[in-house]
Amino acid sequence: MSTTDELKIPKRTTKDLVVLLQKDLLQQLYRPDPSSEKDLNLNAKIEQAWLTQFKKPFFHTPPSPTSLRGHPGMGKTTSFKVAAKSVANWLDLDYVHNPTDDYVPTGKELLFQQIELGGETSNYKISGLPHIKDIFREQDGSNEKYTTTAPPKSLTNLRHAGASVLLLDDFQNASPSVQNVCLSVLEEKRYQAMDFGEYTYVGSTGNLGAADGTNIASTSTATTSRGQTYIAYDTAENFIERTLAQYPDEVADAHLAAFFDTYPDCFHTPSKSKKGEPFACPRMWSKLLPYLRHGFADFEYMLENASNPGENLFEMDEVITRAEGQVGLDVSSKLKQFYLSLTNFVAPIAKKAIAGQELNTRETDILNDRLGNVGNKGEFFSSQLTRRLGEVLAVEISKNFKNSPNDWLNKSKAEIKNFVDFTFDTFGDTDASKIPIALTSLASRLSTLVDDEAVAKFGRGVATPQMNANLCMEIQRCIIQSPKSSIRLANVPLSKVVGSDVLSNISQYESTSDKLNNITDIVQNNDAFNSITEKTQPKVEENLPSLGMGSF
Known part of the structure; x- marks a missing residue:
């Protein structure tokens, strides 16, 4: 991204920009002076969506239009689409993207109208074509002709939709005259006599020019002072x-x-x-x-x-x-x-x-x-194998949950044991630090495949996988029973490191689970556990009841 530093425009990831756009869309759609039951209901949904998604009460602030610039293919237009789709979902509105001219708004949709401005040299795309109309003057009974424009139906639909977004795509690729025409569109949501509606959100996208090898027209200060501008990158x-x-x-x-x-x-x-x-x-x-x-x-x-x-x-x-x-x-x-x-x-x-x-x-x-290869070849293979082991186990557990939602853990025990035994046997003596990678891969892929707190899901507001406490306990049981659980990593038994750094880490998300909280005690403070992780292990099964694991 060094080439974009010369432009002195703030850079934000597409993920961060989607959140900013979601907030601006909700602000734009809010009715500060509701005049109907429909307005009141929409406001209530907006306030609830804000509280649910951003964990703070809603406070109305009229937003500024947003311009996203950046390299081709970096998700500028997609950021607007993703934000609009999510807002439509939150507000129970149908998402309608670039409908045909015969589409008639129902008032129950979020209408996303995208206008491609790249290479445009005429303002007809915004203003429409001119035509002549007659006006009758009652004072003297005369008829006069005057010229007006017929705006595109796709744009007049915006003010009749339940909510609407107008995106001026490839804005910087249009001629300066077209960009100037769009100034009032960006800030006032209107052009000449055509009004896009008070609750239409307007944004724009554009490339960088010399920095990314695209041809763009010069962008005036008047344009850039109309709203907020960011460089988007993925x-x-x-x-x-x-x-x-x-x-x-x-x-x-x-x-x-x-x-x-x-x-x-x-x-x-x-x-x-x-x-x-x-x-x-x-x-x-x-x-x-x-x-x-x-x-x-x-x-x-x-x-x-x-x-x-x-x-x-x-x-x-x-x-x-x-x-x-x-x-x-x-x-x-x-x-x-x-x-x-x-x-x-x-x-x-x-x-x-x-x-x-x-x-x-x-x-x-x-x-x-x-x-046995200590170079890049061996490191690459080890990393790929550990990740793949976690991914394969995640797939098998997800299948068991789908087929037997009430007995998935019991049906997965053999595969969990195979996973632990193979991982410890393969990497315990050669590269024990790879074992937590396998567990992390398991948690991440399982959270994606299942997304259910009964098995695994991503934490609320964070991108951290959370495995269910019972699943963690089953994995820990297999680890304790592994013949190589006493292998030391940095002078600490490997089973302690794995349990503390990966399995017990999810206690911060489900602190009310007694079973889960016990994992930390088991792997760090329990004398019985310490005794079975020494190099001379007593019989494991005899120690499980004292570890709170007798139910397994």
């Missing part, structure tokens, strides 16, 4: 969060989260856009993602039905061809290497481990070779 973390919410299934993000962790520079390659080459940006990753997901869906099917366990079953050529055409050659080359490692080794090993199946000779050799 982050890989925000992109993955949206993706997992959109695709809460087994294939999910097609492992892009791990790819961006390994190659953070591949999320956005703006220098390529100046050369006219395909380049990586959030928009293009969103367009590529369905192809990646398709590739992994086929891969999962082939794994289940393969006759040759050693065969590489991933359709790499087709997937990478799609990637080259959308995110460019350089990024696709790194994606190919990443997927080669993932599909050749990690995915089948993790799937068999959770199912409790024996690895074949090739997989065992690969596992030993990679774990």
Whole structure:
């Protein structure tokens, strides 16, 4: 983002900007002087939405129009759409985006009208076409002709909708004369005799010009002084969060989260856009993602039905061809290497481990070779395997919850034990610090797949996964029973570190759960627990009752 620093415009993530736009939309739609029961009901919904979403009472403040600028594909227009959709949902309004000219507003919708201004040199798009009308003067019985304009129906609809948003897209790409025409639209929500309605929110988007290789017209001070202006940028973390919410299934993000962790520079390659080459940006990753997901869906099917366990079953050529055409050659080359490692080794090993199946000779050799490699090759493999183990277990638990919502934990115990045993056996002696990564991956993916406090969900107001107390206790029980639970990490038994840093960490979100609060005592203060985590362990089952775990 260094190139944008020269513009001296504040930068905010798309996630942060969506929240600002949500607040401004609610403020714009509020009726300070309600004149009907409908107005009173809408105000009540706005006040409740504000309290629910932002945890503070509503205080009416007329908002300023917002202009979002930034690199192509960074989510400027999408930020407005996401904010509008969420507000429509909060207020029980239908979300209607760019309807056809024959659409008739009902007053029960949030109408989102997007006007593309890129390259526009005429104000007809805003003002409409001129036409001649007659006026009859009763004083002397004369007829006079005058010229007026017929505004586009899409814009006259705005004031008749239940709520409305007018977005002037690619504002900086319009000619200066068109930008000047839009000044009164931005600030006053009207142009000449056409009124868009007092409760229409108006915003604009635009590129950066020389900083991102786009052609833009000069933007006058009069334009920039009409409202608030930000440079919008997306982050890989925000992109993955949206993706997992959109695709809460087994294939999910097609492992892009791990790819961006390994190659953070591949999320956005703006220098390529100046050369006219395909380049990586959030928009293009969103367009590529369905192809990646398709590739992994086929891969999962082939794994289940393969006759040759050693065969590489991933359709790499087709997937990478799609990637080259959308995110460019350089990024696709790194994606190919990443997927080669993932599909050749990690995915089948993790799937068999959770199912409790024996690895074949090739997989065992690969596992030993990679774990014995102290360089980047071994580190990459270990990180991917630990994440994948957590993800696979999350999928299996989510299936059990869907099929047996009242008995999911009991049906998941074997898989949880397989997860703990394989993770401790594989990394306990070589790289024990990877074990918490597997648990964190489990919690994150499970919260996305299930989103139910009975199993796991993300914390209110925070993006931190929360696993249910009973699930945490079952995992902790398996950890205590693991033969390698006494392995020491920084002179502390590994089972203590794992329990304290990952499992008991959720006590801050569900402090009323006695079982959950006991986890911290178990892993930190209980003498019986300390005794079974020494190198010479007594029989585990004999100690479980004294740890409050006899019910398991």
